[in-house]
Amino acid sequence: MGIGWLEVVIATLFVSIVVSLILARGRHWLEPSFWKVAATITSSVMVIALILLSVDTVRKVSVGSKRVPHPSVINKEIGYVYNAERMAMEPVFGKEVGLFGKVWSPEEAEKLITKGKLVIQSRNCMDCHTLLGNGAYYAPDLTKSWLDPKWEKQLVPVTGARSKEDAMKLFLMNPDKYPTWVRRMPNLKLTEEEAVAVVAYLKWMSAIDTNGFPANFPEVKVSQADQ
Amino acid sequence: MERLYESQKLALWYFWTAILLFGAQVLFGLIAAYQFINPDFLYGVLNFMTNRMLHINAMVVWLLMGFIGGIYWFLPVETGREVVGIRLGKLAYFAFVGAVVIVVLVYLLKQFGSGEMLTLWFITEGREYIEAPRWADIGIVAVALTVAYNVIATTLASKKITGILGVLIVDLAALFGLYLAGMFFTPNITVDQFWWWWVVHLWVEATWEVLVGVLMGWLLMHLLGTPRKIIEAWLYVEVMLVFGTGILGLGHHYYWIGTPEYWLGIGGFFSSLEPLPLVAMVVHAVYDAGVHKLQTVNRPALFWAFAQAFGNLFGAGVWGFMHTLPQINLYSHGTQMAAAHGHLAFFGAYVAANLALFYFILGKTRVKEGYILNGTPWRIAYVGLIISMFGMVAALTVAGFAQTMIERATLGSTWDAYIQAQMHPWMEEAFRWRMFFGLFFALSYLILLYDLITAGRRVEQVKEAKVAG
Numbered sequence: 002m003g004i005g006w007l008e009v010v011i012a013t014l015f016v017s018i019v020v021s022l023i024l025a026r027g028r029h030w031l032e033p034s035f036w037k038v039a040a041t042i043t044s045s046v047m048v049i050a051l052i053l054l055s056v057d058t059v060r061k062v063s064v065g066s067k068r069v070p071h072p073s074v075i076n077k078e079i080g081y082v083y084n085a086e087r088m089a090m091e092p093v094f095g096k097e098v099g100l101f102g103k104v105w106s107p108e109e110a111e112k113l114i115t116k117g118k119l120v121i122q123s124r125n126c127m128d129c130h131t132l133l134g135n136g137a138y139y140a141p142d143l144t145k146s147w148l149d150p151k152w153e154k155q156l157v158p159v160t161g162a163r164s165k166e167d168a169m170k171l172f173l174m175n176p177d178k179y180p181t182w183v184r185r186m187p188n189l190k191l192t193e194e195e196a197v198a199v200v201a202y203l204k205w206m207s208a209i210d211t212n213g214f215p216a217n218f219p220e221v222k223v224s225q226a227d228q
Numbered sequence: 229m230e231r232l233y234e235s236q237k238l239a240l241w242y243f244w245t246a247i248l249l250f251g252a253q254v255l256f257g258l259i260a261a262y263q264f265i266n267p268d269f270l271y272g273v274l275n276f277m278t279n280r281m282l283h284i285n286a287m288v289v290w291l292l293m294g295f296i297g298g299i300y301w302f303l304p305v306e307t308g309r310e311v312v313g314i315r316l317g318k319l320a321y322f323a324f325v326g327a328v329v330i331v332v333l334v335y336l337l338k339q340f341g342s343g344e345m346l347t348l349w350f351i352t353e354g355r356e357y358i359e360a361p362r363w364a365d366i367g368i369v370a371v372a373l374t375v376a377y378n379v380i381a382t383t384l385a386s387k388k389i390t391g392i393l394g395v396l397i398v399d400l401a402a403l404f405g406l407y408l409a410g411m412f413f414t415p416n417i418t419v420d421q422f423w424w425w426w427v428v429h430l431w432v433e434a435t436w437e438v439l440v441g442v443l444m445g446w447l448l449m450h451l452l453g454t455p456r457k458i459i460e461a462w463l464y465v466e467v468m469l470v471f472g473t474g475i476l477g478l479g480h481h482y483y484w485i486g487t488p489e490y491w492l493g494i495g496g497f498f499s500s501l502e503p504l505p506l507v508a509m510v511v512h513a514v515y516d517a518g519v520h521k522l523q524t525v526n527r528p529a530l531f532w533a534f535a536q537a538f539g540n541l542f543g544a545g546v547w548g549f550m551h552t553l554p555q556i557n558l559y560s561h562g563t564q565m566a567a568a569h570g571h572l573a574f575f576g577a578y579v580a581a582n583l584a585l586f587y588f589i590l591g592k593t594r595v596k597e598g599y600i601l602n603g604t605p606w607r608i609a610y611v612g613l614i615i616s617m618f619g620m621v622a623a624l625t626v627a628g629f630a631q632t633m634i635e636r637a638t639l640g641s642t643w644d645a646y647i648q649a650q651m652h653p654w655m656e657e658a659f660r661w662r663m664f665f666g667l668f669f670a671l672s673y674l675i676l677l678y679d680l681i682t683a684g685r686r687v688e689q690v691k692e693a694k695v696a697g
Contacts, residue, residue, distance in 0.1 A: 006493025
């Protein structure tokens with residue numbers, strides 16, 4: 002079912018105004034009771050519209066949907082490219098490459114992602130960083146952190162890691178050791194298991210279709226998709 | 229001075245607690261602001277994340293306490309009787325304060341935990357604005373239910389329901405019901421943020437706005453003698469406009485979190501209209517000012533009520549509109565623009581409302597019939613708080629524009645783009661200006677505190693009051 006925004010706008014306003022006028026007919030517009038009817042009807046129409054839209058939205062963003070892929074996507078190459086037709090950037094998926102040197106089964110990936118989210122909440126990441134653009138503004142946005150060129154350019158050499166995910170893991174476990182500028186991330190005592198889960202979560206988050214946010218991000222292409 | 233209902237004494241407890249937490253909010257705000265300039269300050273001891281969380285949580289709690297205080301003050305006046313469950317209300321107050329103390333101590337001493345559900349239950353839930361651990365969430369709901377029970381039971385016992393009470397009851401039910409939407413864990417961050425905004429947005433941009441409308445309505449009725457019929461008509465217009473625009477205006481948080489594209493149009497359209505009720509309130513405030521030629525028995529309450537109308541329009545309306553359309557929000561989302569908007573909106577809409585209510589209550593409890601509440605300190609605090617708030621907001625707006633243009637539009641939103649923007653003089657200088665005005669704000673707060681403690685009690689004020697009276 003496709004929903005157009007303009008139809009929703011026109012329908013909610015039309016129903017609010019018409020029903021209010023019908024139910025308030027005969028009352029003078031300066032009477033409180035006239036506005037009582039208008040307030041009740043308008044609020045009800047908007048609440049109903051919000052509930053219907055929420056049902057549709059929650060269905061469209063459930064795990065495994067097109068917009069929020071299943072956690073097993075962490076096994077794939079993930080990119081972020083400009084889609085000329087949509088005129089926005091969007092995630093793309095390539096061949097299976099695994100993560101931390103292994104391919105995670107769907108159940109393992111789900112468990113890992115759940116752990117990652119718990120770690121992210123327990124360490125209050127959102128009170129310095131933004132995730133999907135929401136949070137505090139003291140540290141960089143993490144929406145596409147997995148795809149950030151800085152990991153390979155700077156953190157892999159500095160940490161001496163063999164891969165990007167290893168560099169991310171080492172950084173997360175000892176961020177105070179690898180300052181990138183004057184604001185240093187404090188050491189939040191992540192265990193190795195927790196750091197792995199967070200890296201997986203960041204990779205998964207980069208696979209979410211965010212309608213082109215962040216825009217203008219450097220494109221990351223993937224090798225031939227084998228879907 | 230009238231004899232106070234027990235409920236009104238409880239209102240005073242709530243207000244004093246709120247004002248002290250306001251001080252805590254300012255203190256942690258100052259520390260966080262200073263960390264933007266000197267990131268080594270308290271690094272590893274009291275990190276930015278903790279200060280920022282305390283800064284905002286203190287605000288949410290003290291504003292809520294002020295609102296509850298406002299309800300407990302006016303409820304017996306409106307119903308003409310003592311609040312039904314007043315003992316329960318007092319018990320809830322102590323439970324609320326106790327919970328706040330424990331949560332803050334854990335925030336300060338423990339700060340974070342390991343990645344398990346236990347952390348979410350007992351240390352922090354790690355979700356911006358509603359970081360309080362789950363046990364405290366349940367406590368907040370219990371406190372909220374006692375307030376709702378008291379309002380409904382007292383209304384029923386008085387056997388008359390006024391329009392204002394009707395709006396209040398519906399609004400309270402929505403306000404506290406919504407909080408439940410924030411009490412669950414899901415690994416899916418899109419679903420998480422989807423419901424999280426139900427709490428955050430539908431609180432501050434819908435139910436809180438209406439609650440403040442109710443409280444300011446009562447205030448105007450009792451302060452200026454505005455007829456009930458006018459207040460109720462305005463209140464209904466406001467409910468229609470706030471809920472009519474704010475409920476689907478929620479869509480402006482659904483542009484970039486993974487939710488479908490129709491939210492861009494729906495959110496953009498309705499949230500652009502959100503300033504409408506705020507314009508309506510300013511119109512009414514200006515009208516009232518003209519009718520009464522700014523004369524009243526309680527000058528600070530009246531002036532804070534005006535500050536509320538204008539502050540709400542500028543902070544929530546204008547600064548919100550600046551970045552609410554998806555066409556600009558694609559670039560400004562998650563930048564200092566949001567901080568600029570947040571500061572002015574909360575100050576204008578909710579801080580000013582709370583201060584107006586508090587001054588009104590102080591006037592009622594301390595100033596004899598025929599005297600007026602006035603003086604010099606409140607004026608200094610009033611002008612000081614407003615100028616310093618605008619100073620902070622101006623600085624953050626500059627920082628927000630710079631960040632939007634440099635990090636997002638030009639350099640491509642990467643980690644390095646972020647650093648380059650933050651190190652740009654346009655942002656660095658802005659953070660220093662924000663610090664300066666933050667200190668200015670803190671001084672003004674101290675003057676406000678002095679005035680709240682002494683208002684109506686100072687010798688020179690009694691004399692002045694006699695002359696005026």
